[in-house]
Structure formats: structure tokens, C-alpha cells
Amino acid sequence: MSELPAIDSNYLLDILVDLLNTPSPTGKADAAINLVENAVQEFPFLSSKQTRKGAFVSTWEGLANDTPRGLTAHADTLGAMVKEIKTNGRLKLTRIGGFAWNTVEGEGCTIFTSQGETLRGSILLTKASGHVHGSKVNELKRDDDNMEVRLDARTIDADQTRELGIQVGDFVAFDPRVEMVNGFIRSRHLDDKACVACILAAIKALDTAGKKPAQTTTFHFSNYEEVGHGAATGFPDDLAELLTVDMAAIGEGQTSDEFHATLCVKDSGGPYHHGLNQELRKLADQYQIPYKVDIYPYYGSDGEALWRAGGDVAVALIGPGVDASHNYERTHTDALIATTQWIMAYLLN
Numbered sequence: 470m471s472e473l474p475a476i477d478s479n480y481l482l483d484i485l486v487d488l489l490n491t492p493s494p495t496g497k498a499d500a501a502i503n504l505v506e507n508a509v510q511e512f513p514f515l516s517s518k519q520t521r522k523g524a525f526v527s528t529w530e531g532l533a534n535d536t537p538r539g540l541t542a543h544a545d546t547l548g549a550m551v552k553e554i555k556t557n558g559r560l561k562l563t564r565i566g567g568f569a570w571n572t573v574e575g576e577g578c579t580i581f582t583s584q585g586e587t588l589r590g591s592i593l594l595t596k597a598s599g600h601v602h603g604s605k606v607n608e609l610k611r612d613d614d615n616m617e618v619r620l621d622a623r624t625i626d627a628d629q630t631r632e633l634g635i636q637v638g639d640f641v642a643f644d645p646r647v648e649m650v651n652g653f654i655r656s657r658h659l660d661d662k663a664c665v666a667c668i669l670a671a672i673k674a675l676d677t678a679g680k681k682p683a684q685t686t687t688f689h690f691s692n693y694e695e696v697g698h699g700a701a702t703g704f705p706d707d708l709a710e711l712l713t714v715d716m717a718a719i720g721e722g723q724t725s726d727e728f729h730a731t732l733c734v735k736d737s738g739g740p741y742h743h744g745l746n747q748e749l750r751k752l753a754d755q756y757q758i759p760y761k762v763d764i765y766p767y768y769g770s771d772g773e774a775l776w777r778a779g780g781d782v783a784v785a786l787i788g789p790g791v792d793a794s795h796n797y798e799r800t801h802t803d804a805l806i807a808t809t810q811w812i813m814a815y816l817l818n
């Protein structure tokens with residue numbers, strides 16, 4: 470068995486919690502992208518820039534440059550925008566990314582006005598009170614029309630809400646509610662902030678051990694993944710391989726769990742690159758990295774975004790098992806460590 474550099478798990482978890490507590494719905498992910506940019510200052514050997522689209526891209530010169538590689542993880546998350554200011558002063562929302570309304574029902578949220586102010590509120594059913602609406606609370610379909618934001622501000626009509634500075638198009642972020650217990654990390658948006666933290670922890674571990682990647686590698690921190698086109702651009706023209714790092718989907722019929730990293734061999738976009746998959750399996754075996762192989766039935770990745778944009782590269786997907794994805798998610802430190810190890814094994818070989 471070959472040895473991998475030691476991972477600073479405190480660093481990994483600290484940066485993960487910072488990321489989770491930084492609101493970054495797709496379209497307004499700059500705060501999380503800036504946090505990554507700040508973290509990368511610690512690694513002066515990377516040459517970095519923000520793309521015009523707003524992703525953050527860092528390149529680490531490798532020992533060789535004949536098959537340049539990319540790694541991508543996304544810093545944007547699910548969220549919403551104000552669709553309409555209702556006559557009762559509350560807000561109708563439009564969703565950003567794919568999730569069911571019931572997964573955020575009762576959740577606290579922050580509204581970001583175009584003037585740079587923030588307001589607090591919560592996402593509720595329009596017929597929320599059991600004492601007023603009886604069985605309708607259970608029966609009402611959770612859809613765009615039946616969900617609203619109740620603002621924590623004095624307003625009972627649309628004009629008063631507009632006076633608070635709120636307009637159609639304002640971004641809304643859901644409270645992540647981060648909690649760490651017994652090695653578990655419970656939070657919204659582990660997808661995909663967990664993997665952003667894993668990539669940064671892998672870079673730090675390799676650097677601390679005095680190692681360099683085998684091939685020149687571009688780290689791409691995407692800001693538009695949840696709507697399907699994040700990593701469609703932002704890589705060098707000669708890129709040969711892209712390792713997408715994104716969460717694994719756990720549930721009935723799935724092999725993935727919260728204690729392993731998963732190699733996804735197929736999702737909604739079809740099979741990933743078999744040759745690169747085989748390389749990744751070989752590395753996991755060689756370094757005794759705890760992993761599963763799985764298929765995700767309703768899932769698309771930023772690797773496929775690059776393929777759809779015409780990228781002539783081998784693409785694979787690995788990531789930590791995340792329970793209740795696009796809901797109130799949870800993973801375990803073991804899965805984060807396994808994912809970080811796999812990233813390092815790939816970079817070194």
C-alpha cells in the first residue's frame with residue numbers, strides 16, 4: 470500500500486463550516502467564490518483568477534504537462550429569487566436549482582436587496598396555521614403559488630414591502646443550519662461546499678508534504694452548477710481530463726453512504742469516461758481509500774456541462790456520500806477524508 474500525505478481535518482472542517490455559513494445561491498455566489506479566493510492566498514504557488522462568468526480558477530504547475538488536468542467543485546447552491554411582491558406584503562418566490570418546496574418549508578431565509586441590504590424571514594405555506602386552516606395545512610400542494618416568505622418586518626401590503634427595499638429579482642438564501650455531532654456534518658448545501666473544502670484540504674496536504682501534482686492541474690470553483698452550465702467554460706484549451714468532485718446521492722437502492730467516497734459511473738447524462746473511471750478505481754485500491762461505485766438516477770454534474778459545451782476531455786465524477794441531498798443534508802467526516810485522499814491520489818499519479 471502506498472502512503473498519502475496526512476490531511477489536516479480541522480482545516481477541512483473549518484473551511485467547510487465557513488463556506489456553509491456564507492450564502493451563495495446560484496447567480497449570487499460571489500461571497501463563497503471570494504472566500505475560496507481568500508483561502509487560496511495561502512498557496513502562493515497557484516496562479517489564480519476569477520473568470521468573467523464569476524468562477525474562480527487556480528492552476529498548479531505539475532511535474533509534467535503532457536495531459537493537463539482539471540478538478541471542479543461548485544460553490545453555488547440552491548436558492549430562490551423574489552418573483553412577486555404579494556398584496557399581503559409577503560413574497561412569492563421562484564426557485565433556483567432543482568428542489569421540492571417541502572424541503573425548505575419552515576426554513577429561515579435571508580433576502581438580499583439590490584441596494585445591498587439584508588432582511589430576514591421564513592418560508593411558509595400560505596395556509597400555515599393549523600388553528601385557522603385545519604386539514605388544509607396537510608393537503609395544500611407545495612408549489613410556487615402556495616409558498617410565501619413571511620418577512621420579519623412590519624408590512625401588510627405590497628407598498629410597505631417595497632418601502633423595505635425589496636424588489637422583484639432579489640436573491641433569497643436558505644439558512645444552512647450547520648451542526649457537527651459525532652463526526653457527522655448536518656447542513657444544507659453540503660452539495661457542493663463539502664467538495665470545495667476537500668479540494669482545498671488536498672492542496673494544503675500535498676503542499677505541506679512538499680509534493681507537486683504529476684500533471685499541471687486547473688482547479689475550477691464553479692458558480693453556476695445548480696442550473697446546469699457551471700463548468701461549461703473556464704479551462705485551458707489543452708485540458709485532457711476533468712475530475713468532477715460533487716456529492717454522492719444516498720437512498721434506497723443506492724450503494725453510496727456517508728462513510729465512503731463514491732465513483733459515479735452513470736447519472737442522468739449517461740456513463741462517465743470508462744478509462745478514467747478505471748484509473749480512479751485502481752488508485753482507490755492502491756491507497757486503500759474506502760469507496761463505492763454507484764449510479765445516480767436524477768443527477769447531472771458540472772463535468773457533463775463541459776461535455777455538453779463541446780469539451781474534448783475524459784470526465785469522471787467522485788464525491789462524498791450525502792444523505793437527503795437537495796434537502797436538509799448530512800455527511801460524515803469519513804466520507805470527506807476519503808474524498809480528499811482520492812483527490813490527492815489522482816493528483817500525485
Ligand SMILES: [Zn+2]
Nearest residue numbers: 660661715716
Ligand atoms: Zn452539486
